[in-house]
Structures are given as C-alpha cells and as structure tokens.
Amino acid sequence: MNFNILNVLTGIAVVVCLVGLVFRLSIWFTQGIRPASAPSLPTLSAGGRIVAALQGALQVLFSSRIVLFCKSVFVDLVFQKRIFDKSFLRWTAHSLIFFGFILLFFMHALDSLVSASLFSNYQPTLNPFLFLRNLFGVMVLVGVGLAVYRRLSMKAQRLKTYASDWTALFFVGVIIFSGMLLEGAKISSFTVYQNMVDEYASVDEEEAKALEAFWVEENGVVSPHAVQPFSAELIARGREINGDSCIECHASNRAAFASFTIAKISRPFSAMVGDAAAVTIFWYLHILASLSFLAWLPFSKMFHILAAPVSLIIKSVTGDEINEPANILNRQMIGLSACTHCGTCSIECSSSMFYETFKNDFILPSEKVQYLKRFAANKEHDPGIVKRMQQGLYVCTSCDRCTTVCPSGINLKELFVSARYSLLTAGTPETTMLSHFSFPLALAQNFVDDHLKALKKVTELFKKNFQHLSDLTSPITLGRPSPFGNNSYKGCFSCQRCTNICPVVRSYDNPVEALGLLPHQIMFSLGIGNVELAMGSQMIWSCSTCYLCQEHCPNQVELCDIFYNLKNSAINKIEAGASS
Amino acid sequence: MKYAFFQGCNIPIRIQQYATSTEAVLNKFGIELQVVPDFNCCGYPARNVDEKAYLLPSVRNMAIAEKMNLDILVICNCCFASLQKAKNALTKDSPLKDELNGYLAKEGLQYNGTAQIKHYLTVLYEEVGTENIKSQLVNQFNALNISVIHGCHILRPREITTFDDSFVPKITEELLQVTGVTSLDWRGKLECCGAALAGINPELSEKLLHEKITGAQTAGAEFITPICSYCHLQFDTAQKNMADVNPSAKLLPVLLYPQLLGLCLGIDEQKLGVRQNSTINAADIARIHSLLGPPVADKKKKKRKSAAAA
Numbered sequence A: 001m002n003f004n005i006l007n008v009l010t011g012i013a014v015v016v017c018l019v020g021l022v023f024r025l026s027i028w029f030t031q032g033i034r035p036a037s038a039p040s041l042p043t044l045s046a047g048g049r050i051v052a053a054l055q056g057a058l059q060v061l062f063s064s065r066i067v068l069f070c071k072s073v074f075v076d077l078v079f080q081k082r083i084f085d086k087s088f089l090r091w092t093a094h095s096l097i098f099f100g101f102i103l104l105f106f107m108h109a110l111d112s113l114v115s116a117s118l119f120s121n122y123q124p125t126l127n128p129f130l131f132l133r134n135l136f137g138v139m140v141l142v143g144v145g146l147a148v149y150r151r152l153s154m155k156a157q158r159l160k161t162y163a164s165d166w167t168a169l170f171f172v173g174v175i176i177f178s179g180m181l182l183e184g185a186k187i188s189s190f191t192v193y194q195n196m197v198d199e200y201a202s203v204d205e206e207e208a209k210a211l212e213a214f215w216v217e218e219n220g221v222v223s224p225h226a227v228q229p230f231s232a233e234l235i236a237r238g239r240e241i242n243g244d245s246c247i248e249c250h251a252s253n254r255a256a257f258a259s260f261t262i263a264k265i266s267r268p269f270s271a272m273v274g275d276a277a278a279v280t281i282f283w284y285l286h287i288l289a290s291l292s293f294l295a296w297l298p299f300s301k302m303f304h305i306l307a308a309p310v311s312l313i314i315k316s317v318t319g320d321e322i323n324e325p326a327n328i329l330n331r332q333m334i335g336l337s338a339c340t341h342c343g344t345c346s347i348e349c350s351s352s353m354f355y356e357t358f359k360n361d362f363i364l365p366s367e368k369v370q371y372l373k374r375f376a377a378n379k380e381h382d383p384g385i386v387k388r389m390q391q392g393l394y395v396c397t398s399c400d401r402c403t404t405v406c407p408s409g410i411n412l413k414e415l416f417v418s419a420r421y422s423l424l425t426a427g428t429p430e431t432t433m434l435s436h437f438s439f440p441l442a443l444a445q446n447f448v449d450d451h452l453k454a455l456k457k458v459t460e461l462f463k464k465n466f467q468h469l470s471d472l473t474s475p476i477t478l479g480r481p482s483p484f485g486n487n488s489y490k491g492c493f494s495c496q497r498c499t500n501i502c503p504v505v506r507s508y509d510n511p512v513e514a515l516g517l518l519p520h521q522i523m524f525s526l527g528i529g530n531v532e533l534a535m536g537s538q539m540i541w542s543c544s545t546c547y548l549c550q551e552h553c554p555n556q557v558e559l560c561d562i563f564y565n566l567k568n569s570a571i572n573k574i575e576a577g578a579s580s
Numbered sequence B: 001m002k003y004a005f006f007q008g009c010n011i012p013i014r015i016q017q018y019a020t021s022t023e024a025v026l027n028k029f030g031i032e033l034q035v036v037p038d039f040n041c042c043g044y045p046a047r048n049v050d051e052k053a054y055l056l057p058s059v060r061n062m063a064i065a066e067k068m069n070l071d072i073l074v075i076c077n078c079c080f081a082s083l084q085k086a087k088n089a090l091t092k093d094s095p096l097k098d099e100l101n102g103y104l105a106k107e108g109l110q111y112n113g114t115a116q117i118k119h120y121l122t123v124l125y126e127e128v129g130t131e132n133i134k135s136q137l138v139n140q141f142n143a144l145n146i147s148v149i150h151g152c153h154i155l156r157p158r159e160i161t162t163f164d165d166s167f168v169p170k171i172t173e174e175l176l177q178v179t180g181v182t183s184l185d186w187r188g189k190l191e192c193c194g195a196a197l198a199g200i201n202p203e204l205s206e207k208l209l210h211e212k213i214t215g216a217q218t219a220g221a222e223f224i225t226p227i228c229s230y231c232h233l234q235f236d237t238a239q240k241n242m243a244d245v246n247p248s249a250k251l252l253p254v255l256l257y258p259q260l261l262g263l264c265l266g267i268d269e270q271k272l273g274v275r276q277n278s279t280i281n282a283a284d285i286a287r288i289h290s291l292l293g294p295p296v297a298d299k300k301k302k303k304r305k306s307a308a309a310a
Helices: A002-032 A047-059 A065-077 A081-087 A088-109 A129-153 A163-186 A190-200 A204-221 A233-247 A255-272 A276-300 A303-319 A323-339 A342-348 A352-358 A365-376 A383-394 A401-405 A414-425 A438-444 A448-465 A488-492 A498-502 A511-515 A518-528 A531-535 A538-542 A548-552 A559-579 B012-016 B016-028 B051-068 B077-092 B094-105 B120-128 B130-135 B171-178 B201-217 B227-244 B259-263 B282-291 B296-310
Strands: B001-004 B032-035 B071-074 B117-119 B144-147 B223-226
Touching: A002 A047, A002 A276, A002 A303, A002 A323, A047 A065, A065 A081, A065 A303, A065 B001, A088 A163, A129 A163, A129 A255, A163 A204, A163 A255, A163 A276, A163 A303, A190 A204, A190 A276, A190 A365, A204 A233, A204 B071, A276 A303, A276 A365, A303 A323, A303 A531, A303 B117, A303 B171, A323 A414, A323 B012, A323 B201, A342 A365, A342 A401, A352 B051, A352 B094, A365 A414, A365 B171, A383 A414, A401 A414, A401 B012, A414 A448, A438 A448, A438 B012, A438 B227, A448 A559, A488 A518, A498 A548, A511 A538, A518 A531, A518 A538, A518 A559, A531 A559, A548 A559, A559 B051, B001 B051, B012 B016, B012 B227, B016 B032, B016 B120, B016 B259, B051 B071, B051 B077, B051 B094, B071 B077, B077 B094, B077 B117, B077 B227, B094 B296, B117 B120, B120 B171, B120 B259, B130 B171, B144 B171, B171 B259, B201 B223, B201 B227, B223 B227
Parallel strands: B001 B032, B001 B071, B071 B117, B144 B223
Antiparallel strands: none
16 A cells, blocks of 8 residues: 555644644643632642642552552553443443444554564454454444444433534544545455465466355455356356465455455445445545544543543552642643543432423533633633532532542542632522532632622622611611412411521521521511522521421411521522623 | 432432431331432522422422432432422412422422422331330440430421421430430521521521530530531531631530441441541541440340340
C-alpha cells in the first residue's frame, strides 16, 4: 500500500495527539476550582504544582504505600473492580472493549515494533495472529454493542448521552469494522491473491489452476474466470500446492472468521468498484478512522485512557485524604479529565428525583462534571448557566454515593464542595441554602465563613423583598383572604398556645424583634389576608419544624405545615422575581 | 419476616453503626433486612423549598418497595415522617398521585400505596414484643442513667406519623426499660435537637442543641440516646464541633438504642459499632460494661416461680 501517505498521515496524527496531550496535561497543573476568598490557599504557579505532584508521587514510591499502588494497578486498572462492583453489564462491555482494543493496538497496529520483536516467526497472515486479530475485533464490537444497549436501555434511569459519547463508540466501532472490511476485501480480492502467487509461489499453469481452485473453494478468493464447481481432484491438488508454497506464511483465511464472514457481504461492493479499488478504499477508511481517533483522543473523553488510571491510583494511595493545597487542585483537575460521562454517579444519585422536579440537569453529578470543566477554565460566564449550576451544586444530599461509585475514582465530593462555595461566594444569592441540604454542610464545616456570607446574602434578599411589620406606617387593614393551600389557619382564635410552647420563641430575649412575627401573629396575618407579611417574617425561617405548636393547638391549626407552605411560596416568589 | 431496609442518606455514610446495630438486633429475632441500592433520598431536605419536590422521592421509594413486595423499615425519624407524609398526601389527593406516578412511569414504576412504612422501634415493640425480647436477654444494665430524645418527626404530627401517643410516648420508654436502664425524665425529651436549623440559622441551631445537652446533664444523664439520625448527628458530630471551639465543655456521650439493646442481647460491642460514636471514649465504654449484669427480671420470675412451687 502507499507507505508514504501512511507515514505522512501517521506523522500528522501523532503530532496532533502529542500537542493535545501536552495541552490536556498542562490543565492538570494550571486550573482548579476553589472559592476566591479561601485565604489559606496561596496563589499557586504551574511549576509549584508540578513540583508538589512529583513530591507526592515520590513520597508514595518510597513508602509502604507502594503496596497500595501495586494493588491498585491490578485491582483497579487491570481488573477494573470499581466497574465490576456496580454493573456486570458495563464491566463486560468495558473489559471487552478495553482488552480487545489494547491487544489489537499492540499486536496489530504496532506489530512491527511489538509482535515482530516478541515472536520471531510473526506473520500477520499466520495463526494465532490471524485468528486473534479477529477474536479481539469481535470482542471490541460486542463491547461496543453492549455499551450502546446500556446507553439506550438506561435512559429512563437518567443516563444522559451526548453526541460526544456516541462519537466515541462510533469511532471505536468504525475502526474495528473497517479493519474487518479491509481484511474481508483482501480475502476475496483476486488481485491480492495473484500478487501473492507471483511473489511467493513458483507454479506452472496447471498448478496455478489447481491452487486457484483451492483458494476459491477454501479461502474465499473471488476469481474472475474460474468456474465452480471444481473437481475434488483439482482441489486436492491445490491443497497439496498450498501446503508446499503457501501454508508456511499464510494460514487458512477461515481462521480470520469475522473478516471471512464479512467478505461475503462486501463482495458485491468489490464487484462494483473492482477488487483492488475496494481494498484501497477500505484501507483508507481503516487508516483514516484509526489515525483520526489517535488525533482526537486527547481532546475527547477518550483522554480517560490516561487520566482514569492516574485518578484511580491517587484514590487508592491517598484514600482521598490530600492536605497539600497544590495537590488538592491537581487532584481536582486529574479527576475532571478522568470523567468518561458513564453516568454511574447519576444513576445512583440520591437526589435523582429532585432532578425530575427542579428540572435542572446540573442536579445530576455527571452533568455537573461536564460543565465544571468549563468553570475550572474560567470559560463559563452565562448568568443563567451559572445560576443553574449553583442550584445543581446545592440540591445535593451529601450522601457521597457519587464519590463511592465513580469508576474513575474521581473525588466528586471534594470537587462539588469547592465548586459550591466558589460559586456561592461569587454568585447570586442561592435560595436552596434555606433548606435541609445545608445540614450536612454545617456538620462537615467546610468553608464555614463562605457559608455564612452566602447565607447572609440570601437572608438579605428576603428582607428586601417582603413587607415587615416594623416597616408598616399605616394601620393594618382587613384584606381579601388570598387563596392559600392550607386553610386551617381559619380555626385560630388567638389563644397563643403555639407561641407559648415554641422552643424558638423561648430562645430569644426579645422574640418579636428577632422573629418579626410570632406563630399566632402569622396565623392572624393570614386571617386578615396579608400573606405577604407572613411570608416576610423571620419566624418561618427560624422554625425548628418540631411541630409542637401544631400538636398543642386546641383548634387543629396546622401551623408547622402552614410555615412550610409559606417558605415554599416565599422561595417561589423570589425565584420568579429573579428569573423575570 | 423481611423488610426493605431504608437507611436514607446520612446513615450509610455517617452513621453506619446505626444500621449495623439495628440489623444485628433484628436478626436475633429472625427479622431480615434487605438493603435496596435503588432507594433515593426521602425528600426531606427539599421540604422548605418545594412540596412536590419533597413528596416525589418518597413516592418513588415506596413504589420500589411495592415492586419488591416488601414493607419498608426505617431508622431515621425524618425519613420515616417523609414516607408517611407522602403516603398520607397521596391518599387524600388522587390528582397529585396521578401526577407523581407520571414521573415514576418513565422508569416503569407505579405507586399504589400497598407497602407499609414501619419504624424499627414499632417492629421491635409490636412484632417482636417486649416479652420476647426479655426472654432472650443475656445482660441487663443496672443503674445506668440515660436521657432519651425521641425526635420530633417520629411523634408529630400524630395524624401523619401514627407512631405512638405524641404527648406521652410509651413504645420507646418500654423498650428502654427492657434493657434495665433508667430513662430520665427531662425537659428536652420531646423537643427539637436543632438539626432542622443547622446551616440555616447556625446560632439558633447550636442554642437548641446546647440547651438539650445541658438539660440532660443537669437531669443526671450519663449518656444520651437519640432515636432520630439527625438528632444523632447533632449530639455526636455537632456536639464535637462545638467542643472543639469550647474545650472545657463536658461531652455527653451518645449511645444508640440498638447498641444498648444489642449489648443486653450479648451481641459483640464491635459489631454494634459502639466505638464509632465519636463522643464516646474508652472510659465510657468501660463504664457501660461495668454496669452490665445478668438480667434482673428473669431472676424475679424465677423467684416467683420457686415461690409458687413452694
């Protein structure tokens, strides 16, 4: 084939790939996500971060943690236990693609470097190589098929698939399939057969006929003139000549079981364009697909081939306990680049139902990660996207399942915590902060000052947006009762049992000043139709939701439930104002 | 008997000992718990924000249990209340039921309301029964003062949780009696631990927690037994965080109910994860063991029996 073209194309692909790799690797040491205000973190140079990474790596190499490293290589990288633990289907698909592709890469694509130096008798046309090439190819194709099936069948479980995910599968599939088409076209090509005979066999005309009959019958060659059926003697004679002249370097084409079968399908195409042209066309298809894949690799999720092993080893040797600020950022960026958008985190996400009701893709961890890459590069400035990302980061139960299940070992929890406070300090007030999603955050005590500042921002927003009893100058008048979900407030006869039993009211020396309205006063404002006033009281946000008031009410007023309704309506109103 | 084990979000990552000790205790009585990886959050964290967002997750969880033909056993009070609330809301409001079922249909799930929601204490009290528990005791505590904090959302609102008398709860008290501990009468018993305000109103949250800690200590409690997982995190983690700021504060160590009962049933302390409670130290554990002795009730019975025989 045209080796000059091959060399030029390979050269271009390798250069693009290398440039891409340098670019992607440089991101590991230059980008990061952290709150701007975090004072404990100095500005870190790329050089400093590379040094920190190397130091960290050396510390592992020369300590007992080297054992963890070795274990991780076998358990996480070769066996891929993290995938195995979660989904046998996915593990099967990934292992088939992984082993099939890697083995083809070394045995076939790099055959002159690897196979030829390992096996003195290596010939691509000899077994076991001829057979193995097909076996590995079929493994990859089956793997790709399973992966496509998984992506289609898990759609209902909130597995999102982007064009880039399909592209990766398509690329891998095309490389293998075009290789099989190429081999199939060669198998049936009379030109290729004739060239081999001319080059390797010295036969007379009678022998040539017999050999041709044998190859047509047994090896799938399509002859333009030989007429079937052949006599048994002719084939037997051909087999004899084949044994003398060919078999030493060329096993039966039937060993290439996949290509041999595919050749039957591609035969009409070969007949149409000519057998030699078909070989050339498939050769270009196969070479271009393979080389484009190589060039595309660093710019796509296929970069995980490099990043995921690094991420998994870091997880294994550090147990996600990293204290060096530079390495925290390095770890973040290695993690982000290791994401394959496999969606395991989103399938297992405990907040998955919130994704359904909030209608915000960023609630799903896999979708957050895709966009956090843009945030880390400081490329995302669309206020709408920033706001939705902020909510997506906050509507999280901190169950850490995503981090536990991630097959690439990304420390998603740390990424999300840093990103959450990075956005909260810089961004708009986040109303979901006033929910119990804040509870685990308060326990963990990460970025405490940033949390308090962001909380202040959102409480001030509420103060600004609602009426307060202390602001009213004219006397309160009776209004038309506005439609309100829970009407039990109508039963209130102001006995004040609720206010007297409330542990929150009891906690303040001057409760009216601290809480705006007391529980019975909130019922009263609803009674006179002033929902605004009720929504604006600090009391509803200070309610400990202990339900003592509701339980003790002599007239079945559902105070605590009403407070929940008021909180929902207040957040709704603020959000509607923010988006209009 | 077998239940779908609903652990919620906090227990699997922050309070594994609550799950393992509960399972160890229930297994003793032939009750099997099946962990269901498909379960998601109960919805509780979103309650301040949106009612539907709060209800849907519980509806999905119940639909999953229905599909498995199992009832749900819950440890966390807030999860329990959320599941019960969703069940209640959908019984009253069938358009809402249809709407939420619309979300579930995408995954081939459907909520009909057949799965029952049970708190583990109810299962111990009603299904196992205190007599049955007593008959299997190997140990009992003697003169161990504990303060129990029931947690709000298991008791109230009573129409939703239907757990026990919300003013004079007896299930938890009787189950505590079985272990021989003295459950003190103290002011915070039925009140709020402050968890619902953590991260929203930190000062008030800490104040409510601090009030409970000193309240229990003043009443003479050596340990606190929180029923709810949120209460547990307040007493076990938030208390520790507070003590880091104020080291002179005396810690009130936490002991969970299944840990207390498990010790009395002769289950290994390691298995019950007593040391995983972060407020407990070696001296506390030594103290617990020193107070464990042969069951008293049985002796009395024997005495009575022998008296009757004589």
